[in-house]
Amino acid sequence: MNEKKKRKKKEVRVNLTRRDILTVGVAAAGSAVVAPLITSGPLSPFSGLKQQIIEGQESGHEEHPHGEYHWGMIIDLDRCIGCEYCLRACSAVNDVNPEEPWNIVVDEETSAGVPFFFSRPCLHCQHAPCVEVCPVQATYHREDGLVVMDYDRCIGCRYCEVACPYDARRFNWQAPLYENPYVPTWGVPEVDRRPRGVVEKCTFCIQRIDKGLEAGKMPGVDYEATPACVNVCPVDARIFGDLNDPESEISNIVSENPTIRLREDLGTDPSVYYIPPEEGL
Amino acid sequence: MAETTLPEKKSGISPGYIAWLALIGILILIGLVSAVMVFWKGLVLTNMSDTVPWGLWITIDLSSIALGAGAFTLSAIVYVFGLETFRPILRLSVLVGFIGYTSALLTLLLDIGRPDRFYYPWIYWNVHSVLWEITWCITIYLTILILEFLPTIVEAKIFDRLPWVRKGADILHQATPALALIGLGISLLHQSSLGAAYGIVRSRAIWFKPSMPIMFIVSAVAVGPALTVAIAYVLEWVTGKRTIPHKVLITILKFSGFSLLVYGYIKMWDYLAIAYYGNTQAVSESLSLLNQATPYNFTFWIFEVLLGILVPAVIFLSSRFTRNPALVVLGAFLAVLGIIINRWNVTVSGLFVPLVYSPGMLFRPEPVRYFPNLYEWGLVVGILGYMLLVLTLGVRYLPLFQKEHARS
Numbered sequence: 001m002n003e004k005k006k007r008k009k010k011e012v013r014v015n016l017t018r019r020d021i022l023t024v025g026v027a028a029a030g031s032a033v034v035a036p037l038i039t040s041g042p043l044s045p046f047s048g049l050k051q052q053i054i055e056g057q058e059s060g061h062e063e064h065p066h067g068e069y070h071w072g073m074i075i076d077l078d079r080c081i082g083c084e085y086c087l088r089a090c091s092a093v094n095d096v097n098p099e100e101p102w103n104i105v106v107d108e109e110t111s112a113g114v115p116f117f118f119s120r121p122c123l124h125c126q127h128a129p130c131v132e133v134c135p136v137q138a139t140y141h142r143e144d145g146l147v148v149m150d151y152d153r154c155i156g157c158r159y160c161e162v163a164c165p166y167d168a169r170r171f172n173w174q175a176p177l178y179e180n181p182y183v184p185t186w187g188v189p190e191v192d193r194r195p196r197g198v199v200e201k202c203t204f205c206i207q208r209i210d211k212g213l214e215a216g217k218m219p220g221v222d223y224e225a226t227p228a229c230v231n232v233c234p235v236d237a238r239i240f241g242d243l244n245d246p247e248s249e250i251s252n253i254v255s256e257n258p259t260i261r262l263r264e265d266l267g268t269d270p271s272v273y274y275i276p277p278e279e280g281l
Numbered sequence: 282m283a284e285t286t287l288p289e290k291k292s293g294i295s296p297g298y299i300a301w302l303a304l305i306g307i308l309i310l311i312g313l314v315s316a317v318m319v320f321w322k323g324l325v326l327t328n329m330s331d332t333v334p335w336g337l338w339i340t341i342d343l344s345s346i347a348l349g350a351g352a353f354t355l356s357a358i359v360y361v362f363g364l365e366t367f368r369p370i371l372r373l374s375v376l377v378g379f380i381g382y383t384s385a386l387l388t389l390l391l392d393i394g395r396p397d398r399f400y401y402p403w404i405y406w407n408v409h410s411v412l413w414e415i416t417w418c419i420t421i422y423l424t425i426l427i428l429e430f431l432p433t434i435v436e437a438k439i440f441d442r443l444p445w446v447r448k449g450a451d452i453l454h455q456a457t458p459a460l461a462l463i464g465l466g467i468s469l470l471h472q473s474s475l476g477a478a479y480g481i482v483r484s485r486a487i488w489f490k491p492s493m494p495i496m497f498i499v500s501a502v503a504v505g506p507a508l509t510v511a512i513a514y515v516l517e518w519v520t521g522k523r524t525i526p527h528k529v530l531i532t533i534l535k536f537s538g539f540s541l542l543v544y545g546y547i548k549m550w551d552y553l554a555i556a557y558y559g560n561t562q563a564v565s566e567s568l569s570l571l572n573q574a575t576p577y578n579f580t581f582w583i584f585e586v587l588l589g590i591l592v593p594a595v596i597f598l599s600s601r602f603t604r605n606p607a608l609v610v611l612g613a614f615l616a617v618l619g620i621i622i623n624r625w626n627v628t629v630s631g632l633f634v635p636l637v638y639s640p641g642m643l644f645r646p647e648p649v650r651y652f653p654n655l656y657e658w659g660l661v662v663g664i665l666g667y668m669l670l671v672l673t674l675g676v677r678y679l680p681l682f683q684k685e686h687a688r689s
Contacts, residue, residue: 135413170331174324
């Protein structure tokens with residue numbers, strides 16, 4: 001008796017399930033129709049909203065999509081004297097909190113015990129973990145290879161900080177009310193301070209690159225279009241330029257010198273090359 | 282109708298109940314003070330830093346979502362696999378799930394730097410981001426939980442005068458099997474992705490492994506239902522009424538115990554593969570650093586493995602022990618504690634080990650010891666108060682244990 005009842009119930013249930021599967025099917029088909037509408041509509045992440053936010057990007061290289069330039073940097077560890085000018089100029093021009101510099105300079109030592117100085121901007125990886133993990137595409141690749149932030153979009157989850165292998169990201173734990181001791185001695189701010197609650201990072205001074213290109217200047221060649229840290233270096237330990245152009249200074253130096261990139265084992269493909277000290281590492 | 286807990290007749294408010302509510306009020310007040318302070322001054326008030334950007338709050342997020350896993354597991358068992366025996370616990374499990382997921386979202390709201398942009402993952406998609414997928418799944422699943430629970434809410438007495446609401450809920454109720462099916466899929470996705478959020482970070486040697494998502498989901502499926510059972514037992518003591526047949530509860534415990542063993546089994550091979558056989562330089566350096574400065578080994582073996590897996594598994598799987606509700610509640614408590622300690626260990630252990638990226642030999646950033654401060658604990662206390670409040674009100678005013686009303 002009991003079993004019969006159960007069986008009956010089950011039959012009813014099977015009917016229900018079938019209908020529900022139908023419902024799910026219809027819903028899935030519906031979503032399949034709606035999804036393209038959304039992805040190509042104003043909700044789409046590809047709608048180019050972010051491009052408009054960064055000044056001056058419309059002109060120039062929109063006509064040359066995908067990789068006319070690939071901005072990169074060489075840091076010559078053999079030349080660096082550890083003066084920290086790069087840190088200061090960077091902090092002044094980008095108005096960075098002096099306690100949390102984007103560009104760090106530290107004392108280092110080779111395996112043979114020979115001292116040298118190591119500095120690190122953002123490496124602008126071509127396979128950047130931070131870009132991959134950001135839930136809102138607030139950090140993204142530009143066509144010219146730069147990894148930049150949309151501070152109007154960042155929600156402050158700090159996953160990019162967790163994922164970056166190079167500790168190149170800084171979160172604004174509080175309102176940016178700091179005094180900037182590097183202004184005006186080392187430069188004047190060219191960009192606004194970032195608000196509380198977003199993550200910030202080195203941009204290779206995109207404001208200069210973009211304005212410079214617009215004015216027909218070449219980043220890495222012309223002073224106005226080149227990152228502050230590169231310009232200020234007294235020993236030319238930093239070289240900036242277009243890695244896509246085989247004739248550029250940076251491409252020549254990369255091909256003529258032994259270079260390393262940081263943690264290549266992680267497959268991040270950084271755009272910053274280091275020339276090791278003469279004694280080796 | 283002995284199975285009803287609705288305080289229809291003896292709805293006198295006892296002094297004990299008032300004291301309980303007062304306690305909850307204090308907890309919530311503490312949480313509110315912390316929340317307001319953090320909103321006002323910013324996350325600088327916490328002990329988190331650029332080196333340890335995630336802390337106690339992320340642990341609470343992960344834990345409360347994992348502990349809410351009873352809802353999708355039991356819903357799937359009843360609606361997808363058709364095991365009607367477990368229907369009596371369904372409403373309670375959905376309520377527990379609802380509490381878990383809302384707690385996680387509340388904590389998250391405070392944890393992100395820009396709470397005003399909390400909905401951005403819905404507008405700006407990064408389909409490559411695990412966290413984006415998690416955000417979507419969690420919000421969709423919370424909606425499913427609410428839809429699943431609405432029919433129960435409208436059965437409350439207040440809706441006696443609004444028959445049209447009940448009619449709408451009836452229609453919604455028809456869709457419950459479909460909701461349970463979608464809920465199953467979405468939960469399987471995000472419960473594992475929470476582990477993947479760590480498992481895919483290749484810069485942190487002790488996170489980067491494919492077992493991470495698997496361990497997260499299996500542990501959630503194991504402990505979520507056990508927590509629901511423990512809450513059912515506790516409610517039985519408090520209300521003095523047998524609400525759910527013990528046979529049902531014990532069967533669920535068997536399921537939990539077995540799942541715990543599966544979790545332990547995967548954890549064993551994970552440990553052997555990562556830390557014993559594949560003892561790579563990065564992993565062994567990380568582990569030795571952790572063990573020098575933190576009680577990592579102790580918490581791992583004692584709280585995660587012994588008290589979190591083995592003891593509860595023994596309790597849940599032995600019919601002699603499951604007959605004793607006090608032991609069951611103890612076992613569930615230990616398993617829950619094991620989950621929380623595990624999520625803490627995962628989060629903080631990976632962040633504690635400094636990133637080494639310099640080509641030289643000298644520059645090794647100091648490990649930063651992180652321990653949550655009063656603001657961080659304060660919010661957690663408040664979240665606990667919120668959990669207890671929703672549970673208390675739900676039990677008091679909603680027909681959690683009534684049989685579904687007859688519908689042929």
